[in-house]
Structures are given as structure tokens and as C-alpha cells.
Amino acid sequence: MSLIHLENVSKIYQVGDQEIRALDQINLRIEVGEFVAIIGPSGSGKSTLMHLLGCLDTPSAGRMVICGNELSRATPDQLAQVRNQEIGFVFQAFNLLSKLDVVSNIELPLIYGGVPAAQRRERARKVACDVGLGDRLSNRPPQLSGGQCQRVAIARALVNNPQIIFADEPTGNLDSATGLAILGMFDELNASGKTIVLVTHDPSIAARSRRVIEIRDGRIVREYQP
Numbered sequence: 001m002s003l004i005h006l007e008n009v010s011k012i013y014q015v016g017d018q019e020i021r022a023l024d025q026i027n028l029r030i031e032v033g034e035f036v037a038i039i040g041p042s043g044s045g046k047s048t049l050m051h052l053l054g055c056l057d058t059p060s061a062g063r064m065v066i067c068g069n070e071l072s073r074a075t076p077d078q079l080a081q082v083r084n085q086e087i088g089f090v091f092q093a094f095n096l097l098s099k100l101d102v103v104s105n106i107e108l109p110l111i112y113g114g115v116p117a118a119q120r121r122e123r124a125r126k127v128a129c130d131v132g133l134g135d136r137l138s139n140r141p142p143q144l145s146g147g148q149c150q151r152v153a154i155a156r157a158l159v160n161n162p163q164i165i166f167a168d169e170p171t172g173n174l175d176s177a178t179g180l181a182i183l184g185m186f187d188e189l190n191a192s193g194k195t196i197v198l199v200t201h202d203p204s205i206a207a208r209s210r211r212v213i214e215i216r217d218g219r220i221v222r223e224y225q226p
Helices: 046-053 076-086 102-106 108-112 117-130 146-158 176-191
Strands: 004-015 018-030 035-039 061-066 087-091 164-168 195-200 211-216 219-224
Touching: 004 046, 018 046, 018 219, 035 046, 035 176, 046 164, 046 195, 076 087, 087 146, 102 108, 102 117, 102 146, 108 117, 117 146, 146 164, 146 176, 164 176, 176 195
Parallel strands: 035 195, 035 211, 087 164, 164 195
Antiparallel strands: 004 018, 004 061, 211 219
């Protein structure tokens, strides 16, 4: 069974009397260990697709199976459980809490998962060291560079040992050299067996993946290997 399976999935929003079809009859499979990029212009539907794949929302129609869980009509609690156990997120804006140090930011998913304090601190420290932040454990985000903040975000995404990492424009707030270093980390994670789904509008970033899915006007218009 595919790690991710979408069958005839549509997402429709009602805005007043108008019906907005953000996704239209999407069929998609992503296998264990793939590195996939989803590319498209602003308004193409790629962010809506990411929300569905990341269990932040459910489709209006169609079938959606993520990590063996049938989630087409899932409750918010069911979605939250799969998000916490199976999925890690990395965002363009980092989404770190500025008043917490590196370790405290990384351990947040473990708090939501009910992991005991001593165990979660140990795991957070280990993952921080794994991404090259061993000398920054007590620093807070305002004391870090953009690249270091994104490493904290990657560590936070990894701390629960999820099956899938979703990265939404992960280099958008970084300079070119730092962005390349972060993309190199995704290469390494994929080589270690993690499934990576990267959302971007930049073809050069999408080219780092093994398969590119291009979306326009809520439909998949082509798939190709870069």
C-alpha cells in the first residue's frame, strides 16, 4: 500500500454564493522513501494540497489514505493523532516560539504526544546535535541565524521520528548558500529513508527531488523526473 493515496480528491470552499474549487479530482500516490516536489504558481492549489496531505484538513470529495489511515472523513482528533505520530512539518517562516530555547522548541511535539519530561528533553537534545546545533541548545530564536532557525524547525519535525517530512518553501527566507545547505539536509534525510514532500514555486528547488508533481488551477497537469 502507498504511504499516501489520494483518489479523485476535491476541495471546495464556499465564499458567499460562490463555490471555489481549490482542488479538482486529484489522483496521487507517494511511496515510502520517495522525495517528491509539488510545484505550481501562487493560487494553483499546492498549499491546499499540502494541508490535505499533512492532515490539517479533509477533502470535500474523494478518498484520502495517509500512512494506512483512512482520513477522507476524519474527525479533528483523528487528524491530530496522525499528524503527531506520522508527520513532521518544516515551514518557510520557521514557526518557532521566540521565548523558548532551542531544546524547548524542538520538544514541543513530544509534549503534545504525552512523552515524559526527562525523556523528551533527552530526545530533543540528541536531535539538535544531529542537525548541528549542539553548541546552541540554550539559545533562543532571536539569537540564531535564519539557517540555524530552520535547523531547529527541521529538528522539531524529526523529534517524533515521523514517516513523512513536509517542507513548505523551506528556503524562502534564506540566502542562497544557506538554502543549499538546508536542501542538502533534506537529501540526507531522504537517503536515510525518510519520505520527503517539498512544496515550492521554484523549479530549481523542485529539481532536487526525485519526482516533480506540477499543479495548476487545482489539477495535476504533469509529473516528471528532474
